[in-house]
Amino acid sequence: GAVVSQHPSWVICKSGTSVKIECRSLDFQATTMFWYRQFPKQSLMLMATSNEGSKATYEQGVEKDKFLINHASLTLSTLTVTSAHPEDSSFYICSARDNNSGGLGAFFGQGTRLTVV
Amino acid sequence: GENVEQHPSTLSVQEGDSAVIKCTYSDSASNYFPWYKQELGKRPQLIIDIRSNVGEKKDQRIAVTLNKTAKHFSLHITETQPEDSAVYFCAATPGGSYIPTFGRGTSLIVHP
Numbered sequence: 001g002a003v004v005s006q007h008p009s010w011v012i013c014k015s016g017t018s019v020k021i022e023c024r025s026l027d028f029q030a031t032t033m034f035w036y037r038q039f040p041k042q043s044l045m046l047m048a049t050s051n052e053g054s055k056a057t058y059e060q061g062v063e064k065d066k067f068l069i070n071h072a073s074l075t076l077s078t079l080t081v082t083s084a085h086p087e088d089s090s091f092y093i094c095s096a097r098d099n100n101s102g103g104l105g106a107f108f109g110q111g112t113r114l115t116v117v
Numbered sequence: 118g119e120n121v122e123q124h125p126s127t128l129s130v131q132e133g134d135s136a137v138i139k140c141t142y143s144d145s146a147s148n149y150f151p152w153y154k155q156e157l158g159k160r161p162q163l164i165i166d167i168r169s170n171v172g173e174k175k176d177q178r179i180a181v182t183l184n185k186t187a188k189h190f191s192l193h194i195t196e197t198q199p200e201d202s203a204v205y206f207c208a209a210t211p212g213g214s215y216i217p218t219f220g221r222g223t224s225l226i227v228h229p
Contacts, residue, residue, distance in 0.1 A: 032215065034216070034217075041224075043206060043219050043222050044161070044206065044219045046216070046218075046219075049216060093160060097215060106151075106163075106217060107163065108153075108161045109160060110159065110160045113158075
């Protein structure tokens with residue numbers, strides 16, 4: 001089946017630093033990838049839709065200058081949390097749509113637990 | 118935009134019983150409805166999905182039903198087992214945007 005790999009699975013960083021999270025589709029091409037944030041015992045909150053070769057589409061309330069998204073190839077999207085603060089600590093998950101699955105199915109990465117100290 | 122409501126938020130059953138989770142959606146343009154299972158600290162896993170041209174789909178102990186007129190769909194798990202314990206999310210995906218909107222999740226607890 002379709003595999004999405006997210007790296008790192010966890011990271012601890014100091015307040016004020018930036019963190020980059022990678023999302024790769026290993027065995028399929030993904031024109032579109034999604035970035036979510038999940039708080040404990042809560043649902044998946046869509047942050048942005050990442051489109052290969054073009055600018056990401058951010059959801060209302062998500063700061064695009066703080067959460068930089070780059071989707072430079074059909075298999076890789078990156079999310080950079082800039083100038084991280086403790087309130088950015090969360091579980092970040094990406095998902096990718098398989099171009100060849102009719103465009104409907106999305107597969108999730110394993111998530112990244114970010115802790116800002 | 119799409120709005121998905123999911124109930125109940127918590128469901129506790131005895132092993133062997135059936136479990137039903139219900140979702141409603143608001144956008145009549147939604148045509149794809151996946152269900153995900155998420156174990157603690159892990160990624161959501163797609164367990165079953167249904168498209169709007171189908172009313173019911175079954176895969177072993179799991180089934181999903183869809184009522185387009187009423188805009189609701191349900192997940193049915195029969196003969197529950199402790200390993201079914203997890204959080205389950207429904208989602209509705211409008212055709213065209215392909216962006217799924219997730220329900221708030223149901224924490225299913227299966228007692229041995």
